[in-house]
Amino acid sequence: MLLHAAPGLLQGSMAIHGALLAGVPMVVASSESTSYGDGPGQDPGGQWYRNLSVVGGPHGIAQPFTKWSNEAAGVHTLPAMVTRAAELAWRAPAGPAYLNIPLEILLEDWDGREAAPIVPPGSTHSSPEEVDPVAQMIREAAHPVIVTETAGREAGGFEALVAFAEAWNLPVVEPDSAVCGNFPRTHPLHAGSDIGPWMDEADLILLVNCRAPFYPPSRRPSKAQLRGFAAALLEKGGLRPEHARTTADVFVWAALRGVDSHGTARVPAYLELLAKGVANARPQITVESGAGAVAVLDADRAPGPVALTAAAEEAVTRARASGIAAVGVRRTVHTGAIGYYVSKIAEQGLIGIAFVAGMPNMGYTGVKGAAVATSPLAVAVPAESHAPLLLDMATATIALGKIRQARASGTPLPEGAAATEDGTPTTDPDKAVMPLPLGGAKGSGMSLAFELLTSVLVGAPIFAAFHSEDPAGREHRQNALLIAIDPAAFGDPAAFTAAVDATLATLKALTPADGARGVFYPGERSASVAERRAGEGAPVAAKVWRELTESASGFGISPPEVQV
The missing domain is CATH 3.40.50.970 (Thiamin diphosphate (ThDP)-binding fold, Pyr/PP domains)
Incomplete structure (x- = not known):
């Protein structure tokens, strides 16, 4: 219509x-x-x-x-x-x-691509094999809740929901979006129309005839509000105002692009790192020059966003003069989303490459226990009219946060994704303590190579110290290497970005596979998410917002008034 x-x-x-x-x-x-x-x-x-x-x-x-x-x-x-x-x-x-x-x-020019075929909906009738795991989840949940909008629309649905809720003693929330009578409002198990209060304590939410997709209520502060609030908290946590703003910028960038694990959810963790002295709130950052195109930045345990932002700026300056530059970062703490730093390099029309090495928390092929880090790699390439290509990946098959989520929900892990403490592969989230390397020996080999290209290169080895008898080797720290390449040193920079555009357009014009929603290059979809969230605000989960406001209360800061 x-x-x-x-x-x-x-x-x-x-x-x-x-x-x-x-x-x-x-x-x-x-x-x-x-x-x-x-x-x-x-x-x-x-x-x-x-x-x-x-x-x-x-x-x-x-x-x-x-x-x-x-x-x-x-x-x-x-x-x-x-x-x-x-x-x-x-x-x-x-x-x-x-x-x-x-x-x-x-009014924009259409490139002629067709919409992907519509995937038919699956069956709405559960088999006994599908019902049993849900029943087990209900039995194990401490605070389950039902949310329904249209259960009463089908014949017998009203009565069936009452019987189901009474059998399990489950509270029922009917949001304002409910379109019919689903549950008696006078029933003791009727829990009102606001799911918000349940989000803090519910460990299982059963959606019974709800509109899809379902998203828990979240705060949606504007980009400016989110940056200002995060910066104010970090400044109260001890950072200099300019360092607080820089760190907030990195968090907000990640939140806008949909990388919520590295967004504002990180603010409470950074406040804890600052409070415990793991991160240095007042670092004395120094730049040691080697050759004209090379430098080493000693971060003095500065938060990663502070150190790597400075390193990216240094790399751009040196690459403008030399055509290519490499800046190593020594002794920083939690680098954050490294895609941010190479993106800042790409904004200047240069190619950005970054490697990071950290504390061992991932298996290595043929070794028992945690051996190497889930070291990430990021590459950003500027384009003419397309969003820059942005490849941002770790060397692990699965993120640690995904293991925690699976443990909380009781969902089995994929085969070959995680391992027990002694390195034995497992799909049981309760037994899994670390991820396995991406591609087996390839991922673990990349992680080891990044340790050599960063930590060893800047004179601050992590791997060898971690596996030594020295307790200091287990103190949290990270190292990095940022590389900036100026296309102008290789030829006409305008011709380069035009060729990048042509390459990306060629990729996107290829015939999508059956069932695929389209052909996308790295960073394209997250750039689209950022464009949308910049206008409507970045969602902040209820739990994260509560942690932020609790920190604000302790610091005497008033949180911004935002929509829910």
Whole structure:
């Protein structure tokens, strides 16, 4: 269904809501301007004059009466988003999905790509084999809760949910988005309409006929609010104001790109590192020059964002003069998302490469126990009109955080992803204590090579010290190597970025595999997420927000007022 801008959406809202109540799958789309001619780029023209009724897009208006509501981020991802909307509309419980396609995107040149085929929904009837694990999860959960929106729509659904909740003594939340009567509101197990309070203590949430996808409530501070709040906390934690802002920038960059594990969730951990003296709040950072294109930055245990940001700037300066530069970083603490630092190099039109070595926490092929680190690698290559290519990867098959998540949910781990304390591979999350290297000997070999290219090269070995008898060898620290390459030293830089664009465009024009949502290059999807979150705010999980506000209370800081 195509509607005319926000007025058409509002005029059709009752019919769309009726489709939600009746469980009718449909994709609804309309268009609004995001700039109204005031911003850079395409001018939407006089027809939009003074039409500022829905600044930011009408997808917020559509949210209460659709299953899913979103805004297209770019013409290149539009076909995939249309397919995604159709799949969400079709899946149980079926209903309308809404997509706002800004006028500026409609005015962009289309590259001719087609939408991927819609993947049919799976079965909505569980087999006994599927039901038993859920029952086991309910038995083991200390604070389970049911969330339902449309359980009462089907014949017998109301009575079945009552019997189910009573049999397990499970509280039932009916959010404001519920479209029919699902559970008696006078029943002692009816837990109201707000899932928010349950998010802090529930260890199992059962979604019974809920709109998909389901996301726990989260705070959505703006980019500026999030950066300011994080910087204020870090400054109160002891960092100099400029170092606090730099560290906050790295966290916010990761949060905007969807790398939440390295986003603002890291602020409490950094405050703890500063409080314990593991990270030096007032480091005396020094740069030791070797040859003109080489330097070593001694971080004096500065937080990684402070040290590696300085190293990236130093690498760019030296590469401008020499064509290529390498800056080693010695004795830093937790580097954060290393994709940030190579991205900053790419913003200057240079190619950025980074390696990091840390404390051993991963197995090595043929060795018992933790031997090497999950050392990451990042590469950023600037392009002309595309978002830069950004490859940011670790040498482990699975992240430590994923092991913790699997342990909490009781979900088996993939084969060959993790190991017990003595290095024996296991899929049991309760027995797993460390990840296994990516590609076996290849991943462990890369980690060892990165130790040589960073720690050993800058004169601060970690691996050998960790496995020695010296207790000091187990003290937390990390080392890094950042490389900047100036394309101008090899030829015409404009021709280089144009060729990068052509390469990426060629890749994206290749025929997608069956069932694939498109062809993407490294960093493309996270750049699209960043573009969207920059406008609507970066979500902060309820647990993380609670930790941030608790820290703020201790420091006497007022958290920003944000939407939930």
